[in-house]
Amino acid sequence: MGRHSAHPEESVGGGTIQKATVEEHAALIRSLVTVEPRVETLSLADALGRVTANAVPSPVDLPLFRNSQMDGFAVRAVDLLMVPVTLPVAGAIPASAATPPPLVGATAVRIMTGAVIPDGADAIVPVEDTVASDGSVTITRTRVAGDYVRERGSDLRAGDPLLPAGVRLGSRHLAVIAAAGLSTVDVRAKTRVAIITTGAELIAPGAAPLPGQIFDANVVALVAAVSAAGAAVSYTARVTDRSEEMRAALTEACAAADIVVTSGGISMGDYEVVRETLEPLGATVTTIAMQPGGPQATALIDGVPVLSFPGNPVSTQVSFELFLAPILRQLSGTPAAVRERRVLAVDVTSTEGKRQFLRGRALPNGGVELVGGASSHLVAGLAASDLLIDIPAETSRLTKGDTVETLIL
Amino acid sequence: MGRHSAHPEESVGGGTIQKATVEEHAALIRSLVTVEPRVETLSLADALGRVTANAVPSPVDLPLFRNSQMDGFAVRAVDLLMVPVTLPVAGAIPASAATPPPLVGATAVRIMTGAVIPDGADAIVPVEDTVASDGSVTITRTRVAGDYVRERGSDLRAGDPLLPAGVRLGSRHLAVIAAAGLSTVDVRAKTRVAIITTGAELIAPGAAPLPGQIFDANVVALVAAVSAAGAAVSYTARVTDRSEEMRAALTEACAAADIVVTSGGISMGDYEVVRETLEPLGATVTTIAMQPGGPQATALIDGVPVLSFPGNPVSTQVSFELFLAPILRQLSGTPAAVRERRVLAVDVTSTEGKRQFLRGRALPNGGVELVGGASSHLVAGLAASDLLIDIPAETSRLTKGDTVETLIL
Numbered sequence: 001m002g003r004h005s006a007h008p009e010e011s012v013g014g015g016t017i018q019k020a021t022v023e024e025h026a027a028l029i030r031s032l033v034t035v036e037p038r039v040e041t042l043s044l045a046d047a048l049g050r051v052t053a054n055a056v057p058s059p060v061d062l063p064l065f066r067n068s069q070m071d072g073f074a075v076r077a078v079d080l081l082m083v084p085v086t087l088p089v090a091g092a093i094p095a096s097a098a099t100p101p102p103l104v105g106a107t108a109v110r111i112m113t114g115a116v117i118p119d120g121a122d123a124i125v126p127v128e129d130t131v132a133s134d135g136s137v138t139i140t141r142t143r144v145a146g147d148y149v150r151e152r153g154s155d156l157r158a159g160d161p162l163l164p165a166g167v168r169l170g171s172r173h174l175a176v177i178a179a180a181g182l183s184t185v186d187v188r189a190k191t192r193v194a195i196i197t198t199g200a201e202l203i204a205p206g207a208a209p210l211p212g213q214i215f216d217a218n219v220v221a222l223v224a225a226v227s228a229a230g231a232a233v234s235y236t237a238r239v240t241d242r243s244e245e246m247r248a249a250l251t252e253a254c255a256a257a258d259i260v261v262t263s264g265g266i267s268m269g270d271y272e273v274v275r276e277t278l279e280p281l282g283a284t285v286t287t288i289a290m291q292p293g294g295p296q297a298t299a300l301i302d303g304v305p306v307l308s309f310p311g312n313p314v315s316t317q318v319s320f321e322l323f324l325a326p327i328l329r330q331l332s333g334t335p336a337a338v339r340e341r342r343v344l345a346v347d348v349t350s351t352e353g354k355r356q357f358l359r360g361r362a363l364p365n366g367g368v369e370l371v372g373g374a375s376s377h378l379v380a381g382l383a384a385s386d387l388l389i390d391i392p393a394e395t396s397r398l399t400k401g402d403t404v405e406t407l408i409l
Numbered sequence: 410m411g412r413h414s415a416h417p418e419e420s421v422g423g424g425t426i427q428k429a430t431v432e433e434h435a436a437l438i439r440s441l442v443t444v445e446p447r448v449e450t451l452s453l454a455d456a457l458g459r460v461t462a463n464a465v466p467s468p469v470d471l472p473l474f475r476n477s478q479m480d481g482f483a484v485r486a487v488d489l490l491m492v493p494v495t496l497p498v499a500g501a502i503p504a505s506a507a508t509p510p511p512l513v514g515a516t517a518v519r520i521m522t523g524a525v526i527p528d529g530a531d532a533i534v535p536v537e538d539t540v541a542s543d544g545s546v547t548i549t550r551t552r553v554a555g556d557y558v559r560e561r562g563s564d565l566r567a568g569d570p571l572l573p574a575g576v577r578l579g580s581r582h583l584a585v586i587a588a589a590g591l592s593t594v595d596v597r598a599k600t601r602v603a604i605i606t607t608g609a610e611l612i613a614p615g616a617a618p619l620p621g622q623i624f625d626a627n628v629v630a631l632v633a634a635v636s637a638a639g640a641a642v643s644y645t646a647r648v649t650d651r652s653e654e655m656r657a658a659l660t661e662a663c664a665a666a667d668i669v670v671t672s673g674g675i676s677m678g679d680y681e682v683v684r685e686t687l688e689p690l691g692a693t694v695t696t697i698a699m700q701p702g703g704p705q706a707t708a709l710i711d712g713v714p715v716l717s718f719p720g721n722p723v724s725t726q727v728s729f730e731l732f733l734a735p736i737l738r739q740l741s742g743t744p745a746a747v748r749e750r751r752v753l754a755v756d757v758t759s760t761e762g763k764r765q766f767l768r769g770r771a772l773p774n775g776g777v778e779l780v781g782g783a784s785s786h787l788v789a790g791l792a793a794s795d796l797l798i799d800i801p802a803e804t805s806r807l808t809k810g811d812t813v814e815t816l817i818l
Contacts (some may be wrong), residue, residue: 044614048633062789066624069784071677094650094679094680096609099620112608112680113721114786116621126676153782156789163792172818175630175722176792179623182613200505201523204451206592211508212525214473214588221584228580241505245448268536271503271521312522313584358798372564375509377523380471380565383572383585409582 009254020392022322022355025288025296029323032298032305035258035331038189044174049230049332050187051168053160059243061153066117068093069148073108073130073137074121077145081280086138093118108137124148168333191331193226194235198246198264198273199311202238217313217379218263222320226261228308229325230332241271250277254304261324264311267295272310285307288394290355292376293319312376315343318357318388321407338408341385342368344400348389351397359385360406368406385409430802431731431764434522434697434705438732441707441714444667444740447598454585458639459596460577462741464570467589470562475526478557480548482517482539486554496548503526514776517546527557533557556702565589577742596637601643602635603662604628606719607673607682609649626722626788627672631729635670638734639741650680659686663713670733673720692717698802699764701785702728721785727766728798730816739776747817750795751777753809757798768794769815777815794818 011273020028039053068074079087092110093100103109103120111117111124122145129141156162163169163177202216203209216238224235235256237249246265255261265274266285275285275297283299283306294313297308309319321337329336345367350356358369359371359381368389372381387406391398398404420466429437448462469681477483501519502509508595510520512529520526520533531554538550565571571585573692574577578594586594611625612618625647632642644665646658655674662669674683675694684706692708692715706717718728738745754776759765768780768790778797781790796815800807807813 046627049634058789063786064618067785067786071679092679094609096621096650110679113607113676114623150786155787164790169633170818171630171633172726172788172791174633175626176788178614179626179627179722179788181616181618181624183613194734199504199523203590205587205590206550207590209473209590211474212505214523215590215722217584217588220453220587221580223454224580224583226577227457229502239505267522270480270501270519313588316582317581335815375559376474377472377478379581379585379588380563381569382469382581385581399575405500409579 003097011014013156013354020286020288022288022290026323026326028298029307030284030286030327032300032307033259033327035191035302039186040189041184041186043181044178044185045251047169047174047185047187047307048171050118050185052163052165052173053186053188054165054181056177057159057184058156059158060180061158062155062179063150063152066152067114067150068111068117068124069113069126069150070126071113072111072124072126072148072348073139073362074103074111074117075108075123075125075139075143076103076105076121077143077147079163080123080125080142083142084140086136088136088341101193110137113365122146122149132221139380166333186331188244190230190232191259191328192234192253192257193224193231193328194257194259194260195222195224196234196237196239196246196253196262197311198241200271204238211260218311219314221313221317222261222263225317226327226328227333228327230334231328241265241273242342243273243277246273246277249404250306254302254306257304259324260301260304260306261320262306262308263316266297266308266310266332270284278306278308289353289359291351291374293322293358294354313379314359314376314382317382321388321409322357339359340406340408341403342366342387342389342406344389344398344404345369347400348404350391350396350398353393355393356389356391357407358389358391360387360389362383362387362406362408368404376402411570429695429697429790431697431699434695434733435735436797437693437695437707438714438716439736441709442668444600444734448595449598450593450595453587453591456578456583456594457580458578461572461574461582462597463574465570465572465586465591465594467565468565468567468591469589470686471564471585471588472559472561473714475561476518476559477526477533478522479533479535479557479772481520481533481535481537481557482521482548483512483520483526484529484532484534484548484552485514486514486532486552486556488515489532489534489548489551491550493547493549494691495545498541498544513533517548517693519546531555531558534817557733573740575582579767597741599639599641600668600737601666602640602737603666603669604635604642604645605630605646605648605655605658605662605671606623606631606798607648607650607655607671607719613647615684627720627725630726631670631672634726634729634734634815637743638737639743640737648682650674650682652682652686655682656818659710659715663711663715664765666713668733669710669713669715669716671717671724673741675706675717675719687717698762699766700760700783701766702731705732705762719785723768723785723791726791728818729768730797749817750812751775751796751815753798753807753811754778755807757800757807757813759800759805759807763801764802765798765800766816767798769796770794771796771815771817777813
């Protein structure tokens with residue numbers, strides 16, 4: 001039972017239902033989900049938003065070579081001690097030039113931004129400080145050695161890290177990898193999540209429902225939530241209430257994924273396919289002191305953690321948000337969900353002994369209002385909300401003006 | 410010249426260089442970028458993070474039918490006025506059942522969560538409040554009509570909007586669309602951006618550089634930045650300093666995109682391919698009073714706005730962040746970049762008359778430190794920073810402890 005407090009509550013079939021708090025269940029799931037970090041190599045075009053697996057050492061100095069910061073003239077600073085001075089112009093160096101010939105003393109070479117500075121030159125005179133005439137240039141300002149010179153390696157030395165490990169790659173990070181000549185980067189592989197939705201009444205959105213059938217919103221919600229948490233969906237299945245069908249899907253799911261999530265079939269009714277299939281495999285079936293999302297199960301099958309959430313769409317989504325999203329976000333380097341304290345705009349009653357996650361909407365003045373009811377089938381209410389209001393288990397009544405903790409969706 | 414203040418500064422070739430502030434240039438670009446909104450229809454699996462083009466009316470009531478909130482027994486409340494009461498059990502209704510037969514008075518029907526409630530029944534008794542025996546059930550609590558009944562349409566009525574227009578689709582939004590039986594959603598099409606990087610010295614990352622060549626970091630940075638802003642890259646090209654090559658790429662880019670971005674070839678040197686190509690086409694070439702990123706141009710070619718940023722990688726990226734990213738984020742419904750006021754941990758000097766965007770790093774105590782120097786080739790310094798420090802043009806000196814505005818990257 002891991003860190004659960006073992007209070008047997010009810011006996012159902014051969015199994016024992018345990019009771020747990022949200023924190024205890026979250027800790028149990030954290031102890032089960034021990035995903036081995038894997039590395040994958042991606043092209044830079046595919047790596048946006050991914051996280052560096054290791055520090056990325058630079059194979060080169062940056063800049064690659066000593067080059068000009070300005071369009072102007074490469075000179076020796078010593079030739080400009082008295083200005084104005086007119087120097088013969090010994091050629092021009094575009095940015096694309098190969099190694100130019102060395103600068104001979106008391107001459108100037110026309111040079112473009114980014115071009116290789118010839119040996120012998122030690123300063124660049126910006127074109128604004130010059131007057132060019134046929135074959136020579138008159139320079140009106142003195143310069144000291146190093147002016148407008150970008151030294152090789154002045155940004156970064158070969159061997160220094162372009163980026164440390166654990167950086168979530170944005171455009172500026174990908175740019176420095178490219179600038180150092182690398183076309184790929186090693187990133188943390190995405191955690192692979194399998195999704196099994198259950199219920200003989202479920203049909204795919206877009207199909208025509210018979211009486212008693214409903215559209216499976218859970219697979220759509222879980223696929224999107226897994227992606228939004230920076231993980232990858234590696235398997236989905238929808239199964240009815242036949243245990244052999246569930247067993248087959250579980251085997252495939254565990255072969256394809258690091259974590260398996262199921263929805264439905266876990267409560268106190270008959271035809272509870274997840275409970276019936278998982279209990280003989282050693283699952284822990286738990287009643288969490290929370291609403292929505294009370295009945296839950298966890299198992300380790302073929303070494304893969306299986307998290308079973310209840311099937312009402314709001315219960316499924318709130319369970320995912322509380323128990324799996326934080327883990328997936330951490331694994332993928334996605335920022336954690338934000339918690340904010342807000343002031344209730346209405347009175348709220350809550351079931352004592354159960355932690356409630358009510359759907360709410362932020363108000364501009366730091367307030368929060370309720371959206372829809374507390375029932376776990378209110379999928380439109382959840383869609384219209386932008387946060388969950390977290391009411392502690394010991395609280396049965398809050399009044400307008402009380403401060404509550406909220407979890408931003 | 411649009412909203413530019415027309416202060417001719419320099420004559421170069423046949424063109425006139427204009428001076429503008431960051432705000433003036435941003436306003437000019439906003440006036441040029443008038444992207445027609447387009448709609449595309451996506452499967453729910455592809456729509457995460459996209460923005461609804463229109464309100465999405467529900468084709469059905471939610472719930473689709475009157476169903477049970479609990480596993481238990483469907484009854485008439487009137488039969489429970491005196492408890493305990495024992496009623497004969499007239500069958501069972503799984504969640505997947507078709508329309509069940511009506512309830513005959515003074516009987517109970519076993520029912521599962523989500524199952525169709527038979528006509529005649531008006532309350533559900535949770536299984537916890539019952540004791541079942543062979544063919545009958547003893548109920549220990551009274552109920553009123555409506556208890557644990559989910560009425561058809563109690564979440565949402567057919568015709569009501571599942572979602573309003575302009576919602577950025579998260580998992581809970583996709584869930585409600587699926588629950589209503591829809592398998593697709595109309596979203597705003599992504600703005601298509603073409604990217605042309607210029608410079609005869611540029612080679613692709615991964616290639617072997619000859620002396621004087623550098624790796625093109627700008628295409629990688631711009632592709633990633635466009636994607637991060639919620640737009641789509643529809644064309645990329647890398648051109649040298651030949652104007653006919655640039656003209657051909659521009660024609661292709663304008664045919665393929667809503668907005669064209671170029672980098673490089675826009676400053677005061679020779680071989681400035683973007684300026685040379687765009688000026689005869691009526692481009693506005695501008696010097697913005699900012700560092701990095703001074704030389705800029707805008708044009709309208711084949712009706713498509715062309716934004717030309719300078720080619721130093723830091724200049725390109727800062728220009729994108731200031732001038733195009735806000736527009737693309739707004740078009741895609743991506744949250745705007747955050748601005749924060751922070752306290753300088755060091756003294757800072759700045760060029761008076763030019764607004765500076767220095768690279769910095771946030772400190773935990775609300776402070777900010779500088780990262781690397783101000784020069785626009787310091788691509789590693791930009792990668793190591795997490796914000797830009799915005800120093801006003803009129804400021805030449807700030808001291809440790811002064812408050813500055815920062816733009817979070």
